[in-house]
Amino acid sequence: MDWFQRFTYVYDLIRPILDVGILAFLLYKAYDFLVKTQAMQLVKGAGFLALVYGVAFLFRLTTLQWILQILAPGLLLVVAIVFQPELRKIIMRLGQGDIFRPDTKPRIGQFEAVVTAAEILSQERRGALIVFSRKINIRNIVDTGTRMNADISSPLIVAVFEFDGPLHDGAMIIQNGRIAAAGCFLPLSEQQGIRKSFGTRHRAALGMSEQSDAVILVVSEETGAISLAVDSKIYYDLSTLEVTRKLKEFLDRGVRREAFSVSGLGELSSNTGTDIDQNFSPKEGGDVFVKP
Numbered sequence: 332m333d334w335f336q337r338f339t340y341v342y343d344l345i346r347p348i349l350d351v352g353i354l355a356f357l358l359y360k361a362y363d364f365l366v367k368t369q370a371m372q373l374v375k376g377a378g379f380l381a382l383v384y385g386v387a388f389l390f391r392l393t394t395l396q397w398i399l400q401i402l403a404p405g406l407l408l409v410v411a412i413v414f415q416p417e418l419r420k421i422i423m424r425l426g427q428g429d430i431f432r433p434d435t436k437p438r439i440g441q442f443e444a445v446v447t448a449a450e451i452l453s454q455e456r457r458g459a460l461i462v463f464s465r466k467i468n469i470r471n472i473v474d475t476g477t478r479m480n481a482d483i484s485s486p487l488i489v490a491v492f493e494f495d496g497p498l499h500d501g502a503m504i505i506q507n508g509r510i511a512a513a514g515c516f517l518p519l520s521e522q523q524g525i526r527k528s529f530g531t532r533h534r535a536a537l538g539m540s541e542q543s544d545a546v547i548l549v550v551s552e553e554t555g556a557i558s559l560a561v562d563s564k565i566y567y568d569l570s571t572l573e574v575t576r577k578l579k580e581f582l583d584r585g586v587r588r589e590a591f592s593v594s595g596l597g598e599l600s601s602n603t604g605t606d607i608d609q610n611f612s613p614k615e616g617g618d619v620f621v622k623p
Contacts, residue, residue: 441483441508446575448488449550449557458552459492460502460517460532463582467543473504476515483510502535518542536560546581548574
């Protein structure tokens with residue numbers, strides 16, 4: 332019993348530290364999760380309403396309290412409709428149990444191989460779709476194509492997207508630092524304000540970014556423009572240096588909400604019908620088209 336008492340004594344000492352440590356870790360993962368799924372908008376909106384209700388309760392504003400209590404059920408329904416894509420992402424990630432799985436990303440040399448292949452394909456006007464898987468499991472997408480489990484190399488990527496090749500029109504999936512599959516089918520975007528000049532590849536890249544946290548590289552067959560789709564947005568017509576930098580940024584640290592903030596900065600484009608983020612000038616790598 333002496334060892335048990337010692338164990339209990341030691342546990343009582345470390346229990347507060349363990350308690351606070353686990354709580355801090357869970358709060359950090361919850362914040363990181365909300366930011367990556369754009370669900371922070373939900374938290375901000377709920378916090379604002381809670382603040383208004385708190386002020387009404389504190390100063391006994393009975394009419395305002397009564398209105399908020401009546402509107403509460405309807406507001407929940409409105410939130411569920413307006414933020415349906417974000418809620419779908421949250422449910423998907425919870426169901427797949429991938430929240431605590433660490434990000435896997437290619438090494439520096441593999442980044443360069445992909446970008447080099449994209450540059451070659453761009454010069455030869457060959458279309459390409461390359462998906463970099465991150466935390467959310469995309470096994471259902473991988474299963475639609477031909478499994479490869481191959482090392483990442485520029486010649487192989489260029490060969491896959493050869494004209495009239497059996498895998499040319501599908502997407503290549505890069506997972507765990509390897510080419511997992513090619514010829515995969517991606518879901519098309521549900522956005523309404525997409526540029527009319529964007530073809531099926533760009534719509535598929537946007538659709539994939541809407542339903543997962545993957546980063547998708549697109550090479551246009553018509554213009555040769557190299558773009559990145561991530562978090563329901565497209566970085567269009569980037570230089571190879573910009574593609575390399577942004578790929579490292581997105582895959583190293585994940586997508587940060589503030590990197591795409593257009594509050595007070597966006598202006599309406601008559602050509603696209605979407606907001607253009609002025610944080611990025613065309614000289615630095617093209618426009619950033621965001622969800623209207």
